[in-house]
Amino acid sequence: MKLYDLELSGNCYKVRLFLSLLDIDYELVPVDFMGKQHKSPEFLKLNPLGQIPVLEDGDLVLRDSQAILVYLAKKYGGEDWFPTDAVGIGIVTQWLSTAANEIARGPADARVGTKFGFGIDVIAAQKKAEPILNLIEQHLSQTENQWLALNRPTIADIACFPYIALAPEGGISLENYPAINKWCNQIKKLPNFIEMPGISK
């Protein structure tokens, strides 16, 4: 199994983190982002959108970090990380979409704009981050919600964690979000947790 990876990408880190939590061996293929390798003809054959991560497992080539989490959970993680019943799968998917949409447009864009530019409106992204951080804070403040979904660690947490934890790199303080900080610390205590630049234990 090969993961086409960029160390500084929160989306790639999601996958590296989950592979580590599942204790799965794989080959890490660093993509030369500054050299635009992700826009090269060879890479565009793997993912025509020119985005990383990409997972290659035998004949299967998957783009999109959420889809990769679902695939890995289903193939290697069993019921624990991604349920099979309609209610459970619906609730976990709700958070996968939150990661792909609101978190991507809010804290993730604010960080990318701050660190790399790319013509991103950082102020607008910071503003979009507020309602989603408030929602997650409110959700995790309820005693029955120690985790985002099903009151146990699932890929919902893994999908949402990186760009929430990296929010300060986009100029978004997490100081006033005690429940989010507690949740981040819980994730950091999971067996085989790994760090990335900007996220330490």
Add this chain to the structure above:
Amino acid sequence: MKLYDLELSGNCYKVRLFLSLLDIDYELVPVDFMGKQHKSPEFLKLNPLGQIPVLEDGDLVLRDSQAILVYLAKKYGGEDWFPTDAVGIGIVTQWLSTAANEIARGPADARVGTKFGFGIDVIAAQKKAEPILNLIEQHLSQTENQWLALNRPTIADIACFPYIALAPEGGISLENYPAINKWCNQIKKLPNFIEMPGISK
């Protein structure tokens, strides 16, 4: 089962369309969008993000159209619409994320900005629509891909279809996308297909 709905929303239409394809009875609860009912305290209890659609089924309250499709497919649609194997579920989820991210930021934003304003940069959204439309055109041009995933109709198609079909309302022509037009027409021929303003048979 109750669907909190806005007729003009492509995300709500996704759910109405899928409920119709599955031939499921439900109660439609129109939300007064112009009167900001989706930002009222009662509605924010259902979805703190103040977005529609929301599905209520017994004790379950689900926000996010992709999550609702997954829930309905799993509960009422069986293996046909949403597979259970790791590869199949990974591939379908890839397209659900494409709907939640690239299609939302591209054709969907272009349409919302054109029709309703909301401070959306329509030109930027139209530009973002190009790579995702090209990807889908390229994908569907391959003879083995009559549908987005698994060569059969799945919720991948239902999730991506509305805002692709509505792209012209955001000033994005679909004239040069023959494979996308063919795919849209196939979807329109599914038994129990329903229309919405801007999408007719």
